Amino acid sequence: MVVVFLLLLIFSCDNKDFLSRPWSRVRTIEINTNDDGSYVLFKGEVIFFNGVSNYGFGWSTQKNAFLNQNSFGGKSEVGAFELKVSKTMFTKNVKYYGKAYLISGAYQVLGEEIEFTVQ
Numbered sequence: 001m002v003v004v005f006l007l008l009l010i011f012s013c014d015n016k017d018f019l020s021r022p023w024s025r026v027r028t029i030e031i032n033t034n035d036d037g038s039y040v041l042f043k044g045e046v047i048f049f050n051g052v053s054n055y056g057f058g059w060s061t062q063k064n065a066f067l068n069q070n071s072f073g074g075k076s077e078v079g080a081f082e083l084k085v086s087k088t089m090f091t092k093n094v095k096y097y098g099k100a101y102l103i104s105g106a107y108q109v110l111g112e113e114i115e116f117t118v119q
Contacts, residue, residue: 023104024050028057028111029080031098033118039084040118044100044111049078052102057083059098063113066101075102090118 029043042057058069070083081100090096096118100111 023107023109024048024052024102026055026100026102026109026111028098028100028114031114031116033087033116035119037087039086040090040116042083042085042098042100043080044082045080046075046078046102049075050104052076052104055081055100055102057098057100059096061094061096063097065097066099066110069101087118092118094118 024046025048027045027047029045030041031043032041034041044055044057046052046055052075054071054073055075056069056071058066060067068089070085072081072083075081094117096116097113098116099113102109
């Protein structure tokens with residue numbers, strides 16, 4: 001419910017309001033199943049920095065869920081980050097939903113959700 005409220009705020013405000021918020025922002029760039037390889041590649045980016053105590057990626061077989069995650073710890077600047085996860089962590093031919101996330105102060109900020117399937 002909090003995430004829905006935050007998303008509504010983001011999309012209902014102009015740029016000036018967006019930049020005045022006290023938390024960092026993140027986006028999910030892509031999730032590549034690397035069909036000829038042995039891993040799934042997650043790519044994300046911190047696009048506005050105002051302190052990050054933890055960041056990483058999460059995934060689940062359910063939309064808008066966040067059951068499995070991999071964290072990197074703190075981050076000190078904007079910029080891209082990525083993670084390679086072994087395909088053995090996923091069930092073949094099952095639809096997954098993944099996204100980047102970060103913790104900024106008291107806020108958990110989620111990137112866009114991307115659907116993927118491991119072959």
